[in-house]
Amino acid sequence: xxxxxxxxxxxxxxxxxxxxxxxxxxxxxxxxxxxxxxxxxxxxxxxxxxxxxxxxxxxxxxxxxxxxxxxxxxxxxxxxxxxxxxxxxxxxxxxxxxxxxxxxxxxxxxxxxxxxxxxxxxxxxxxxxxxxxxxxxxxxxxxxxxxxxxxxxxxxxxxxxxxxxxxxxxxxxxxxxxxxxxxxxxxxxxx
Ligand SMILES: [Zn+2]
Numbered sequence: 001x002x003x004x005x006x007x008x009x010x011x012x013x014x015x016x017x018x019x020x021x022x023x024x025x026x027x028x029x030x031x032x033x034x035x036x037x038x039x040x041x042x043x044x045x046x047x048x049x050x051x052x053x054x055x056x057x058x059x060x061x062x063x064x065x066x067x068x069x070x071x072x073x074x075x076x077x078x079x080x081x082x083x084x085x086x087x088x089x090x091x092x093x094x095x096x097x098x099x100x101x102x103x104x105x106x107x108x109x110x111x112x113x114x115x116x117x118x119x120x121x122x123x124x125x126x127x128x129x130x131x132x133x134x135x136x137x138x139x140x141x142x143x144x145x146x147x148x149x150x151x152x153x154x155x156x157x158x159x160x161x162x163x164x165x166x167x168x169x170x171x172x173x174x175x176x177x178x179x180x181x182x183x184x185x186x187x188x189x190x191x
Contacts, residue, residue: 001135001147010125021048036117058154059131062169066097073177086110089184096180098130099123134167
């Protein structure tokens with residue numbers, strides 16, 4: 001079933017959630033505003049942001065970071081961190097991940113916490129989109145193959161309105177890593 005949410009739908013969801021979590025105004029939360037660095041969200045705000053996004057969208061956000069998953073797949077931390085800073089591969093993986101960080105946001109040599117600091121409304125919306133791209137092939141209740149957004153804003157079957165569960169954020173991230181690593185190897189060979 002294809003994802004019934006567009007990037008702009010999900011940006012609007014993250015914006016509304018931040019307005020309620022941070023008590024800011026909609027004008028403060030442009031799509032490319034960094035949630036920690038520019039809106040001063042702290043770790044408790046992020047706990048609340050995550051909880052509210054999961055509840056709103058009916059998804060499970062990842063517990064582990066892209067870098068944790070990268071280390072798990074490679075089995076070798078030294079390919080991901082160099083003296084605690086991101087390697088070229090780590091920065092590439094973050095840009096190619098669901099977060100879709102831009103080149104001017106994430107580069108080799110940054111510290112991992114700096115990445116979290118610069119994550120924008122759009123990066124979080126893209127994470128949700130990557131997870132919602134992992135809906136089941138067919139509705140588990142009626143076998144229909146189209147999803148839609150319910151009036152309350154969750155993914156449901158377009159035929160029988162059953163709620164749909166996307167694979168979890170950690171499963172989705174883990175599944176995305178091997179392709180990223182092989183694209184990285186290809187860019188190395190090409191260079
Ligand atoms: Zn159905």
